[in-house]
Amino acid sequence: MDKVMTAPPGVWRRLLRNPSAVASMITLAVIVILAVFGPLIFQTKPHEITGAQFAEPSLEHLFGTDVHGRDLFARVLEGARISLLVGFSGALISFFIGTTYGMIAGYAGGKVDAAMMRLVEVLYAIPRLMLIIVGSFVFDSKLKAVLAGLGSGELAAYSKIIILIIALGLIEWLTMARIVRGQVLALKSQQFVLSARALGQSHVKIVVRHILPNLAGLVVVYLTLTIPAVILDESFLSFLGVGVQAPLASWGSLLNDGREAINPVKSYWWLLFFPALVMSLTLLALNFLGDALRDALDPRRKR
Amino acid sequence: MLVFVARRFASMIAVLLCVVTITFFLVRLAPGGPFAREREIPKAIEEQLMARYQLDGPLWKQYADYLGDLVQGDLRLSTKYRDRSVNELLAQSLPVSAVLGITAFLLATIVGVWLGTVAAVRHHTVIDATAMFGALALISIPTFVTGPVLALIFGIYLKWLPVGGWGSPISLVLPAITLAGPYTAYIARLMRSSLLEVLGQDFVRTARAKGLTESRAVYRHAMKVALLPVVTFLGPLAANLLTGSIVVETIFNIPGAGPFFINSVLNRDVFLLSGVVIVYCTFLVVMNLLVDITYSILDPRIRLNG
Numbered sequence: 278m279d280k281v282m283t284a285p286p287g288v289w290r291r292l293l294r295n296p297s298a299v300a301s302m303i304t305l306a307v308i309v310i311l312a313v314f315g316p317l318i319f320q321t322k323p324h325e326i327t328g329a330q331f332a333e334p335s336l337e338h339l340f341g342t343d344v345h346g347r348d349l350f351a352r353v354l355e356g357a358r359i360s361l362l363v364g365f366s367g368a369l370i371s372f373f374i375g376t377t378y379g380m381i382a383g384y385a386g387g388k389v390d391a392a393m394m395r396l397v398e399v400l401y402a403i404p405r406l407m408l409i410i411v412g413s414f415v416f417d418s419k420l421k422a423v424l425a426g427l428g429s430g431e432l433a434a435y436s437k438i439i440i441l442i443i444a445l446g447l448i449e450w451l452t453m454a455r456i457v458r459g460q461v462l463a464l465k466s467q468q469f470v471l472s473a474r475a476l477g478q479s480h481v482k483i484v485v486r487h488i489l490p491n492l493a494g495l496v497v498v499y500l501t502l503t504i505p506a507v508i509l510d511e512s513f514l515s516f517l518g519v520g521v522q523a524p525l526a527s528w529g530s531l532l533n534d535g536r537e538a539i540n541p542v543k544s545y546w547w548l549l550f551f552p553a554l555v556m557s558l559t560l561l562a563l564n565f566l567g568d569a570l571r572d573a574l575d576p577r578r579k580r
Numbered sequence: 581m582l583v584f585v586a587r588r589f590a591s592m593i594a595v596l597l598c599v600v601t602i603t604f605f606l607v608r609l610a611p612g613g614p615f616a617r618e619r620e621i622p623k624a625i626e627e628q629l630m631a632r633y634q635l636d637g638p639l640w641k642q643y644a645d646y647l648g649d650l651v652q653g654d655l656r657l658s659t660k661y662r663d664r665s666v667n668e669l670l671a672q673s674l675p676v677s678a679v680l681g682i683t684a685f686l687l688a689t690i691v692g693v694w695l696g697t698v699a700a701v702r703h704h705t706v707i708d709a710t711a712m713f714g715a716l717a718l719i720s721i722p723t724f725v726t727g728p729v730l731a732l733i734f735g736i737y738l739k740w741l742p743v744g745g746w747g748s749p750i751s752l753v754l755p756a757i758t759l760a761g762p763y764t765a766y767i768a769r770l771m772r773s774s775l776l777e778v779l780g781q782d783f784v785r786t787a788r789a790k791g792l793t794e795s796r797a798v799y800r801h802a803m804k805v806a807l808l809p810v811v812t813f814l815g816p817l818a819a820n821l822l823t824g825s826i827v828v829e830t831i832f833n834i835p836g837a838g839p840f841f842i843n844s845v846l847n848r849d850v851f852l853l854s855g856v857v858i859v860y861c862t863f864l865v866v867m868n869l870l871v872d873i874t875y876s877i878l879d880p881r882i883r884l885n886g
Contacts, residue, residue, distance in 0.1 A: 563720075
């Protein structure tokens with residue numbers, strides 16, 4: 278029983294032989310460590326307004342400064358913290374919803390399955406992000422009031438982030454549900470499930486003890502691929518000014534600042550370049566790692 | 581076929597009704613209301629304003645009235661752009677968004693299918709590997725990175741193309757490429773893996789065995805089947821292009837419906853906001869119906885019973 282929970286043999290070996298997977302893992306490790314410990318090590322002050330407006334990148338300001346003289350390096354690190362936090366937590370929420378939904382649909386089969394999958398199709402086809410924009414705007418002020426009531430005003434500043442995590446978790450589970458359902462449908466008719474049923478085990482037990490462990494690998498792959506999707510959504514909203522609010526920074530809001538600072542007269546290229554670079558590297562690494570994981574878990578699939 | 585279309589039509593209406601209801605109540609539940617910014621206005625005037633825009637009375641009655649107006653095709657007045665109806669505002673901005681969206685749609689489909697086919701036919705070559713590496717890179721990098729970077733390179737440094745605005749076809753180049761980029765890559769990946777699978781199947785071997793040229797076997801026989809997954813993606817593609825166009829229109833200062841949508845959220849412009857959401861959703865639902873019908877024509881094995 279314990280054995281099925283671990284990765285199939287050879288996955289690590291195959292993963293480590295794939296140069297793009299190794300490069301992705303190193304990149305991600307560096308970015309995550311910098312995001313988590315960077316602000317402590319470098320004692321950055323992402324909100325400190327100084328007189329050094331639009332300073333070019335130098336040793337003092339590694340990535341330069343923005344219109345308010347704030348250190349861009351500090352702000353990119355803060356952006357990394359927020360974007361990664363939203364990405365990981367949002368992906369976890371959609372992972373729970375998607376897996377549960379997919380397992381129920383696949384295991385129940387028949388009409389229940391058809392109805393549940395039809396709903397997924399409908400959700401795929403509506404502009405979910407637009408509804409999220411409207412919804413987050415409404416619930417943000419409500420949550421802000423609740424958080425302010427709980428005590429410090431400090432907490433209220435983070436209400437938008439909490440809303441974003443929940444909202445994005447609620448929309449990014451569709452692919453996960455589809456994949457899990459397909460896999461459950463295939464597993465359901467296999468011998469070990471049939472014999473478990475013949476032994477008189479309950480449905481819940483069959484799903485939890487026999488089917489779930491067999492989904493582990495697949496689910497990890499799609500979790501890896503959902504994180505960049507959620508980060509992308511978050512920055513999308515922040516870029517448009519309806520996500521993370523100033524003075525907090527996210528990669529999306531930094532990119533928007535950078536875009537506005539570019540004009541034919543004088544372009545402050547670093548304001549666009551550094552957030553774009555760090556964000557693209559992170560998303561690339563996550564996507565490449567997810568792809569490599571998928572190939573490693575199922576070598577026959579690699580084409 | 582007719583039964584299928586009728587059924588889908590009914591479910592289409594149901595989906596739209598849900599979207600309208602959710603949007604309406606979400607917006608109306610938002611604290612503040614559309615006139616909250618103007619704090620100085622006396623109570624009486626605010627009440628008068630609310631009455632003028634039919635925002636007074638019990639919520640359910642407002643909702644019922646609004647549905648009634650919608651059925652007649654009236655999207656009501658904007659509360660921000662005073663005295664202009666939502667229909668008028670959308671009539672101006674939607675064609676702009678449509679031109680951008682359709683260009684990007686065609687670009688993504690045609691280039692994506694072409695790239696995917698080339699990669700699949702040249703499987704295990706440098707071309708294949710490069711194309712797929714590039715595709716994954718394009719999927720990972722968001723349009724709000726590629727857009728400003730393209731504008732910086734081709735607009736500001738090289739001065740080849742305009743960085744924004746609307747009017748001449750040349751101003752469409754950068755926005756359309758930016759918007760189509762990630763979806764071109766997605767379709768290329770989809771097309772490649774689907775074509776590779778089909779190329780290994782028996783009927784393609786038969787086609788080759790009976791002496792057809794390789795190109796004929798690929799383009800006449802395999803392509804037709806391999807296109808199916810791409811066709812199913814066209815519905816979600818339209819949805820993604822719609823949301824994506826909001827960002828691209830903002831980046832390149834294009835007077836489409838996207839900026840209106842964002843502003844209407846910030847201004848709590850109730851009816852403009854619902855109007856954009858409803859029009860976009862209607863378009864998408866219709867688009868999906870068309871995709872389903874196309875799908876069934878391409879693959880007679882699919883039974884229409886949704």
